[in-house]
Each structure stands twice: as structure tokens, then as C-alpha cells.
Amino acid sequence: EVQLVESGGGLVQPGRSLRLSCAASGFTFDDYAMHWVRQAPGKGLEWVSGISWNSGSIGYADSVKGRFTISRDNAKNSLYLQMNSLRAEDTALYYCAKGLRFLGYYFDYWGQGTLVTVSS
Amino acid sequence: DIQMTQSPSSVSASVGDRVTITCRASQGISSWLAWYQQKPGKAPKLLIYAASSLQSGVPSRFSGSGSGTDFTLTISSLQPEDFATYYCQQANSFPLLTFGGGTKVEIK
Numbered sequence: 001e002v003q004l005v006e007s008g009g010g011l012v013q014p015g016r017s018l019r020l021s022c023a024a025s026g027f028t029f030d031d032y033a034m035h036w037v038r039q040a041p042g043k044g045l046e047w048v049s050g051i052s053w054n055s056g057s058i059g060y061a062d063s064v065k066g067r068f069t070i071s072r073d074n075a076k077n078s079l080y081l082q083m084n085s086l087r088a089e090d091t092a093l094y095y096c097a098k099g100l101r102f103l104g105y106y107f108d109y110w111g112q113g114t115l116v117t118v119s120s
Numbered sequence: 121d122i123q124m125t126q127s128p129s130s131v132s133a134s135v136g137d138r139v140t141i142t143c144r145a146s147q148g149i150s151s152w153l154a155w156y157q158q159k160p161g162k163a164p165k166l167l168i169y170a171a172s173s174l175q176s177g178v179p180s181r182f183s184g185s186g187s188g189t190d191f192t193l194t195i196s197s198l199q200p201e202d203f204a205t206y207y208c209q210q211a212n213s214f215p216l217l218t219f220g221g222g223t224k225v226e227i228k
Contacts, residue, residue, distance in 0.1 A: 035217075037164075045156070045164065045207050047217040059215020062121065095163055103169060105211035106154045110163035 002026040002109045004096045009114030012086055020114055022079040022096030030054070030074035033104030036081050038092035039113075048094070049081065052104065064090075086118045122146050122213050126206075126220035132228040139195040141223045143208035148188045152212035155184055155193045158222075159204045167206075168193065195225075203227055 008020040020036070035050040049060045049070040058070055069082040079096055093115050097107035123146040133139050143153065151171035156164040166175045168184035171191060181196045195202055208220040 044222045045158075045209075045219040047209070047219060050215065050217065057215070059217070061216065100166075100169060103211075105152070105214050105217055106166060106169040106209070107156075107164070108166045108175065110165075112163060 002098065004098060004109060004111035006094060006096050006111045006114035009094060009116045011117045011119065013120050014087060014118055016086055017082070017084045018086060018116060020081040020083065020094055020096075020116070022111060024077045024079065024096075024098070027098070029072075029077040032101065033057075033099035034072060034079045035097045035099060035107060036070065036079075037095045037097050037107065037110075038090075038116075039095070040089075040092040043092075046092075050099070050105070051079070083116070086116075088118050090116060091118045092116060121216060122149060122210050122218055124208055124210055124218050124220035126208055126223050128223060129221065130224040130226060132226045133198050134228045135198055135200055137198045137228075139198050139202075139225060141193045141206055141208075141225075143186075143191045143193070143220050145189045145191075145210055145212075149210045149212035151187045152210055153184070153186070153191050154209045154211060155182075156207045156209065157202075157204045158207065164207065169211075198225070 003025045005023045036048040067085045093113040095113045096111040098109040100106045153171045155168040158164040172184045205224045
């Protein structure tokens with residue numbers, strides 16, 4: 001059974017940093033692209049960042065480019081999101097999502113999310 | 121950037137109704153489109169990918185069509201468990217993927 005478990009969220013002041021983690025199990029992690037998608041309270045979905053199976057291809061939404069860094073450790077079956085210079089508008093539930101096999105830009109499994117609140 | 125516009129933003133329907141949701145891309149995306157269903161407090165669920173391919177385990181009452189800039193998600197006979205919010209997502213322009221604003225399907 002595929003499982004994605006996010007952690008690392010919490011309350012943080014504007015301008016500070018936070019690192020999210022996603023522990024994956026139930027599939028061959030290093031065969032798949034992985035992504036972060038967020039959802040602000042009461043709002044729609046926003047793709048944040050994605051990374052290919054071998055970290056050779058990485059992308060970011062314009063809203064986080066230069067502030068967030070995605071990475072993965074295939075030996076640990078883990079995905080990460082380093083978030084720097086956080087802003088109030090980064091407040092959201094952050095989901096880790098697995099890409100489809102060979103069509104990694106579609107998301108077939110999602111975690112339950114970790115909540116990030118940016119506030120003074 | 122490619123913008124995705126969904127319509128309507130909400131729809132009221134009854135069990136058994138046929139429901140159609142539209143998604144329009146600001147530029148052509150071929151068939152690089154997915155549809156997701158999200159229920160309150162839950163993570164999204166992939167329904168359709170590549171515009172018309174049904175994800176494994178998804179009931180056949182869900183179907184997708186379209187290419188280029190105009191796409192539709194159709195629920196042929198609405199069931200009680202289908203009341204949810206639906207999102208389209210374009211996958212044409214990695215490294216910049218975008219979602220539509222969502223369509224809430226409510227009980228009439």
C-alpha cells in the first residue's frame with residue numbers, strides 16, 4: 001500500500017525558515033517523480049514544486065522560486081521542501097504527491113498534508 | 121504562464137443527474153490535462169489523466185474529453201458520494217504546473 005506521510009509543519013514567523021519532509025513507502029520511490037502541492041485555508045490547490053526520480057529535473061511555481069528548495073533522498077525514501085523567507089501567503093496545508101509512472105506530472109497518491117502557518 | 125479557468129465555479133445537481141464541468145487553458149496544452157476530486161478534509165484524488173484516461177479504480181461514470189484549450193469532465197449519473205470539489209490541472213508546461221480554481225458540486 002502506497003503511503004506518504006508529511007511532517008515538519010508548524011507556526012513560524014515571517015522571514016523564518018521551515019523544512020518539510022515526506023516519508024514514502026509501499027512503492028519503489030526512486031522510480032517516480034514527486035511533488036509538493038499546497039492549499040491555503042478555504043482556497044484551491046496550488047502546485048509548489050516537483051522533482052524527477054533522479055533529481056535531474058526540478059521545477060518551482062513562480063510564487064516560491066528563489067525561496068523554496070525541493071530535494072529527495074532515494075536511499076531514505078524521502079522528499080523534502082526547504083522553505084526560506086516565509087511569508088504570510090505561504091500559510092497552507094502542504095501535500096506531498098507521487099507522480100504517475102512515465103507521466104510524472106500527474107499525481108496519483110497524496111499524503112494527508114502538514115499545516116504551515118506563517119504569522120507573527 | 122498557462123492559466124486554467126473552470127466553469128461553473130459551483131453547480132447544484134440531484135442524484136442521477138448528468139453533470140458537466142468545463143476547463144479552459146489560456147493556451148494550447150494538447151491532451152496534458154488531469155481532473156481531481158476533493159472532499160472536505162481529504163486529499164485530492166486523481167480521476168482522469170491525459171484528458172480522457174480513467175485512473176485505475178475510478179468508476180466509469182466519470183469521463184473526460186477535449187484537447188488543445190477546451191476540456192470537459194462529465195459525471196454521467198451523479199451519485200451521493202460524488203458531491204465534492206473538482207479541479208483540473210495542466211501538465212503541459214513543466215516546470216510550471218497549474219490547477220484550475222475548482223468547481224463545487226452541491227446537492228440540489
